Amino acid sequence: MRRKLAAGNWKMNGTREDLAQIDAMLQAHGACRCDLLICPPATLVQAACDRARGSTLMIGGQDCHDQPQGAHTGDISADMLADAGARAVILGHSERRQNHGERNETVRAKTAQAWQAGLMAVVCVGETEADRDAANTLDIVGGQLAGSIPDAATGANLVVAYEPVWAIGTGRVASLDQIGEVHDFIRGRLERRFGTGVGRSVRLLYGGSVKPDNAAQIFGVSNVDGALVGGASLTARDFSPIVAALDAST
Numbered sequence: 001m002r003r004k005l006a007a008g009n010w011k012m013n014g015t016r017e018d019l020a021q022i023d024a025m026l027q028a029h030g031a032c033r034c035d036l037l038i039c040p041p042a043t044l045v046q047a048a049c050d051r052a053r054g055s056t057l058m059i060g061g062q063d064c065h066d067q068p069q070g071a072h073t074g075d076i077s078a079d080m081l082a083d084a085g086a087r088a089v090i091l092g093h094s095e096r097r098q099n100h101g102e103r104n105e106t107v108r109a110k111t112a113q114a115w116q117a118g119l120m121a122v123v124c125v126g127e128t129e130a131d132r133d134a135a136n137t138l139d140i141v142g143g144q145l146a147g148s149i150p151d152a153a154t155g156a157n158l159v160v161a162y163e164p165v166w167a168i169g170t171g172r173v174a175s176l177d178q179i180g181e182v183h184d185f186i187r188g189r190l191e192r193r194f195g196t197g198v199g200r201s202v203r204l205l206y207g208g209s210v211k212p213d214n215a216a217q218i219f220g221v222s223n224v225d226g227a228l229v230g231g232a233s234l235t236a237r238d239f240s241p242i243v244a245a246l247d248a249s250t
């Protein structure tokens with residue numbers, strides 16, 4: 001019922017020569033039964049969209065402002081992303097929560113802007129290592145979910161990415177039990193808040209050191225509908241086996 005989604009977050013990596021990776025991904029996955037999303041840096045969004053036009057590969061942004069326009073030097077709006085051809089945007093990534101002090105309310109306002117612009121929001125949640133050690137994981141994730149998502153969620157406009165902060169870029173993956181526990185919890189919270197129809201239609205991605213050699217196992221966990229991949233999404237060589245593993249799990 002939920003279409004699987006493989007999403008790549010290039011973070012602050014990539015210049016025009018890396019658009020060749022998008023071409024290679026398009027070539028490799030033309031017949032893929034999953035949805036594919038690549039979120040390159042803002043400077044490459046338009047060029048990436050031009051390459052991916054007419055294909056099943058969506059291009060997205062990595063952030064947008066919580067206001068529609070105005071005096072916000074250096075920021076970009078959801079409308080600007082949509083105008084460049086983006087179809088989605090990652091919001092509330094832990095690197096933005098940590099490095100830019102983004103709070104749940106800000107992420108919620110950004111998500112509302114994304115929806116205004118017709119973008120699918122990939123809203124990120126996840127606990128720090130200290131939270132997990134203190135057995136606060138579900139409280140933290142529950143609070144982020146409640147605070148970061150506006151009321152008008154649907155299966156089409158929202159994707160939730162569970163990314164334990166301690167697993168991002170560290171090579172330390174959450175165990176399958178840990179992933180399953182949190183994904184089941186998120187599903188329950190979404191069903192409770194938005195009703196079972198919407199709650200069951202929102203896709204849940206796992207993120208944090210997903211690699212070609214661990215992807216298939218992760219995709220076997222209940223309520224995992226795909227992955228948000230950082231480092232291993234930068235090249236088609238690494239991302240393609242992850243996409244293939246997701247396709248095989250459908």
Ligand code: PGA
Nearest residue numbers: 168169208209229230231
């Ligand atoms: P990683 O990043 O795959 O490099 O751990 C994931 C993310 O931050 O989305």
